[in-house]
Amino acid sequence: MVCRVILPRQFRAPELFPQVQREFGRLERIPNHVQFDFSQLQFARPSGVVFLSNLTRYLRRNGCRVTYCGLDPSRDPIAYMDDSLFFEQHCGRRLLDSSQPRPTTRPLMEIRHTEVHGWIGFQLIPWLSASSGVPETELAEFRTCMSELFNNIQDHTEYDVGSVFAQWYPQEHKLEIVVADFGSGIPRTVRTVEAIDSDANAILRSFDEGFSAKSRPTNRGAGLHYLRQNVLDNLGGNLRVHSGSGVVRFEKNGNSHQVKLCEGSGFCPGTMVELEIRTDRIEFDEVNDGSFEW
Amino acid sequence: MVVVVKDLVSSCDTNYDGMVVHKHVLSALHGTDSVVVDFSGIPNVTSSFVNCAFVALLQDFDFAQIRSRLHLQNVNRQIGNLVRDRMKKEAATVA
Missing domain, CATH: 3.30.750.24 (STAS domain)
Structure with a gap:
């Protein structure tokens, strides 16, 4: 049937x-x-x-x-x-032979974890730079956000592949990128170390600085926190994370971060992250001479 | 002594990349007073990389020693901010 x-x-x-x-x-x-x-x-x-x-x-x-x-x-x-x-x-084939990826998208792709960082560096960043006019050097924070996202998703899945699709909106200077996998999901990973009732609260907990489920011994709970801070503070964007029956939306309201939790409005197998950034809100670094002070 | 990151790894995205750099930096710190880590050609670093390459040094040296003996050069804003932030926070938890 x-x-x-x-x-x-x-x-x-x-x-x-x-x-x-x-x-x-x-x-x-x-x-x-x-x-x-x-x-x-x-x-x-x-x-x-x-x-x-x-x-x-x-x-x-x-x-x-x-x-x-x-x-x-x-x-x-x-x-x-x-x-x-x-x-x-x-x-196995396109519906129309004339169909082809639009310049405003990075087409749907199933990507292995071992290929992710190369895809970010050699495809996503050059495409976004060309689309937005922002030099690649000024996209370093965004590039790290994407790598942090994939590194963390990798920690919550038993599969070695995920899917990604990006859409550029030129009028709004906005990038929308979606990354998803079908692994065990963030709530299950969080519950290996803490008893948390709802999936939304478990997702929120995973973004706390210093929280780590220690999927790897060297993890220190910095990656998702970096992602949240930079998307909201430096990239003019917002973040929506779905996993299990929980959804958490991070956005900026004035100078403060706003978090919205939603529970029970359906089921998301694995983890899906929707990320939006505004390239016209990225501040350029004009004085960097490569020096470093502790 | 100068450790050129690009000579060791092609990028600074993963735990593994960090472990490779850590091995060389640790060895250099044991062998000489002043070590320079050169990030020429590296566009960005992740927290996984920084944890493995630099935070792990706190197991062998205190933060004051690291600050006085370890110098970074050719770092951009993102690299500088993340290394500084991670090291300060982790050193505070050790103290």
Whole structure:
């Protein structure tokens, strides 16, 4: 029997999580055949693309047949997904031969942990620099944020791959980048060292400076804190982290950091991080002569 | 003595990169009074790298010794800020 899943009009991960919980529970109920119906899609965002990509891979890895229907490439959201290389990766070919990655995106990619830092340095940073006009040297904090993110995601997963997709909005000088994996997730890792009731609180705890689940003996709880501080203070951005049934959003309100927690609005297998930065808010370092004082 | 990071690792992103640099810096500090670590050609460092390369030195030397004997050069804003911040915070927890 085919389990038909009608994808929501707004194709973003937060709209997909409740659907996943309804259809598959916490992925303990995997049918033999799932068909995703794209016919209702009105608007696609990077988080939806990344999440469905990961979900498709996860279902197939677990023996489920995954098919798609309602694919009309003349419709904008389907064309966007075709240009993002979604269908090339999951159906073996693009819907239209003319589809190709847009200059404003870094297309959907499944990336191994061993390749991540090379991808950041050789693809993401040069592309963002060319798109935004910000010299690569001034993107050092962002580059480190991305590496910290991947280093930490690696600590919360048993798989050696994750997915990433980036979208540049030139009018707003804004980058939206989504990174996700299908590992055990942040809450489970946090609970190996502390008893914390909700998934959202566990995610929040993982961003505290000095907190570490000691997945590696040298971890000292600095990476996620650095990510949060720099995205909010130096990159004019915000951060949304989904894992299990928890969501935590970090944003800046005036001079202070604001944290919003949400629990139980669906289920996110593994970890998904949505990160936005504003390149017009990056301050250039004009006086650095390479010297260092302790 | 000068330890040129780029001669040892291609980037400073991982624990492993940090361990490679740590080994050379530690050896240099045991062998000579003043050690310079040169970051020419390195665009950024992560906390994992700094923890392994520099914070681990606190097991062998106190922070005052490290400050007086270890010098960094050709560092950009990001590298300087993260190394300084991590070392100060970890030294405070050791003290």
